[in-house]
Amino acid sequence: MEAKRIQWIDFGKGLTIFLVFLGHVILGLFDSQQFISLNRSLLTIVELLYIFHIPVFFALSGYFFKPLTNLKEFWSFAKKKTVLLGIPYLFYSVIQVVLQQIGGSAVRDPAELGDLLTIYKMPLGVSWYLYVLWAIYLSLGLLSVFIRDKKGLFTLTAIGFVIALLFPIHIYLVQKLLLWSFIFILGSFLREFIKESPNWRGASYMILFYGVLVVLFMLRWRKLEFIGYTSYDTPDVWGLIFPFSVLFAFTVYPLLAKISFASYFIAKGKDSLAIYLLHAPIVSILRIALIAVGVHSLWLHLSIGIVFGWLLVNATVWIFKKVPLLSFFLYPQKILKLGVKR
Structure with a gap:
């Protein structure tokens, strides 16, 4: 059975995915090295977006998660999540390799044909989110059979989060699980504290606190002359901002x-x-095309990339939803009639 839709969760996912899209447009321009004089400004915007959007996306994904009751339920849960995330994961991996063949060195996340053989351990491009989310579902789903108290899962993942920040483990999936399982379960844990009728007055303290925190964070980031944005693999103590963003x-x-x-x-x-x-390959193709035809104005790249790119992404999504064969690759639950639960 599909989880009951909650409007503010859908709103959060919609706004957050737009911020992900925006971040990739700007990051693509930074990585292209076509606007070196403005690189610092571009990177500052990227940093502001990256400390927020993916952490929030993981937490929103975890909002409906509940501990499982037994191994039989876990196996059913695991099979559904594997199909639900696995088919889009495979689809994107193929698209990423095809894009590489078309765009060559202009593609921000290079991928060769042989990389398809290793996607079971190393995801391509933005598909890392699906790969890690799938692993989190299975890991926490299995753990929850034995640790049914959500507070226990919260504590265990919080310890893992600290380990990932201070003592990173150089095994891709292990490090990602330690880092992001806590953010995922935080979304589920906070469900108990969301007020049915929130108000701006009550939220003002959090808004003020987070605003001050981000200002201090960015001032410190600039003072240290960071040449990159906060890592989603080994963020060090900078990753402490993620739970506050959530x-x-x-x-x-x-x-x-x-x-x-x-x-x-x-x-x-x-x-x-x-x-x-879909946004990642479309944004890449659009940026490559603009550079190829001689567009070197940052403002034109931003305007066309954001406005036309967003419209193109959503038009493509609409086509995928309308054509059953295409829909299968992004919405397998609709074709296979899977009950998406938790």
């Missing part, structure tokens, strides 16, 4: 979801996974 989002999103423009992002939230997978 707390801020879970405080503000229920309020923003009541504003008139929210309906747009609520609709996008229902297709957030499809947008996530």
Whole structure:
């Protein structure tokens, strides 16, 4: 049975996936090295987005997670999540390799044909999120059979999070699981504290606190002359900002979801996974095409990349939803009639 939709969760996914899209547009321009004089400004925007969007996306994915009762339920749960995430994962991996053949060195995340043989241990491009999310579902699902108290899972993953920050383990999946399982379960844990009727006055303290925290974070980041943005693999102590980004989002999103423009992002939230997978190749192709025809204005790249790119991504999602064969690759649950639960 599909989990009951909650508007502010859909809104959160919709707005957050737009921020992911925006981050990749700007990061692509930074990585292209076509606008060296503005690299610092581009990287500052990327950093502001990256300390927020993926942590919040993981927490939103974990919102509906509940401990499983027995191994039989776990196996059913594991099979459904494997199909639900595995088919889009394989689809994107093929697209990434094809894109590499077309774009060559202009592609930000290079991938060769032989890389398809190793995607079971090393994901390609943005598909890492699906790979890690699948591993989190299976790991926490199995653990929850034996540790049914959500507080126990929260404590265990919090310890893993600290280990990932201070003593990173150089095994890809292990490090990712330690780092992101806590953020995922934080989303589930916070479900108990979300108020049915939140108000801006009550949220103002969190907004102020997070605002000050981000300012201090960015000032320290700039002072250290960072040449890159916070890592999603080994963020060091900088990763401590991730849980606060989640707390801020879970405080503000229920309020923003009541504003008139929210309906747009609520609709996008229902297709957030499809947008996530399709935006990366489309943004890359658009950037490569603009550079190829001699467009070297940053503002033109931003305007066309953001406005036209977003419209193109959503048009492509619409086509995938309308054509059953294409829909299977991004919405396998609709074709296979899977009950997506937890």
